[in-house]
Amino acid sequence: MSSRELTIAGYLAVLAAGVVLQLATLRMPERLPSLGRVFTHVMRTRTGRVGVLVAWAWLGLHFFAK
Amino acid sequence: MTEAAHEAGDDQLATTGHPVAITPGQAALSGLRHPLVGILLLIGLCSAISGKPLDGALMATVALLLAWDAARARQRYWSEDQTAHPTRTGPRRRPARLVAATAGVAAAAAYATIVGGFSRYSWPVTVGVVALGCLMVAIGWQGPVRSRPVLTGRPLRRVWLWALVLVAGGGWELSSLLQQPHLTTDSYAHPTISALSDPVLASHPGRTVFLGGWLALGWFLAGR
Numbered sequence: 347m348s349s350r351e352l353t354i355a356g357y358l359a360v361l362a363a364g365v366v367l368q369l370a371t372l373r374m375p376e377r378l379p380s381l382g383r384v385f386t387h388v389m390r391t392r393t394g395r396v397g398v399l400v401a402w403a404w405l406g407l408h409f410f411a412k
Numbered sequence: 413m414t415e416a417a418h419e420a421g422d423d424q425l426a427t428t429g430h431p432v433a434i435t436p437g438q439a440a441l442s443g444l445r446h447p448l449v450g451i452l453l454l455i456g457l458c459s460a461i462s463g464k465p466l467d468g469a470l471m472a473t474v475a476l477l478l479a480w481d482a483a484r485a486r487q488r489y490w491s492e493d494q495t496a497h498p499t500r501t502g503p504r505r506r507p508a509r510l511v512a513a514t515a516g517v518a519a520a521a522a523y524a525t526i527v528g529g530f531s532r533y534s535w536p537v538t539v540g541v542v543a544l545g546c547l548m549v550a551i552g553w554q555g556p557v558r559s560r561p562v563l564t565g566r567p568l569r570r571v572w573l574w575a576l577v578l579v580a581g582g583g584w585e586l587s588s589l590l591q592q593p594h595l596t597t598d599s600y601a602h603p604t605i606s607a608l609s610d611p612v613l614a615s616h617p618g619r620t621v622f623l624g625g626w627l628a629l630g631w632f633l634a635g636r
Contacts, residue, residue, distance in 0.1 A: 403545030
């Protein structure tokens, strides 16, 4: 496996872990928090809410803006 | 009540047993000490020195606004009822929600198609993305759009699982970035997510789909 393939496999592994965790929360909602509930928790304060939305805005700026 | 107000209240009550006024200077310092303010200022600085002055200016602006807000909350925390961030809308009827959702999807599709029609890093796309980003942050500043149940008990204790996934992803991206020959030169052997997305974002359909995903993520977050 080349370095490039290994690097891409790493990204896919992290993505797969997130998908598996989200699916697990559907089966065990009383034991595991879904990603949506985690964001709700983080965004319960103004600082957390604005921080998350700024991170989202930064993604758009990073990929598209000058 | 905001975090700063909570912290302010704890500090003051712990030392005196009742709320005590603080000076504007103390309030400003407390705002600047907030961790997120420091993180945003650092991101702004790194963006500016890596050739993205607009990103840097926007991050720094939001950081200073948050610091100002935290300082203001610290100054007035005892003087008013800060049940904080009440939701702004009551429950909507199903037909109204359906109409709003349909209009939102249509607007998002139009935005993604129009903005995606311009090349990356051009002024039109920059204006479109910056305007929407600022609008969303302004909406978020007002408080949650709707109320949601609070995370408690066992699920709350398992939040670290998501933190682990996010840190692993961020760490992997960072390791690829640091293995590039230069911070602004992509590496074929160790591509970052940005480098992997470049071929997709080179075409109009690719940019439209990507912008659609970005909007969907924003909609998901705004509803938290």
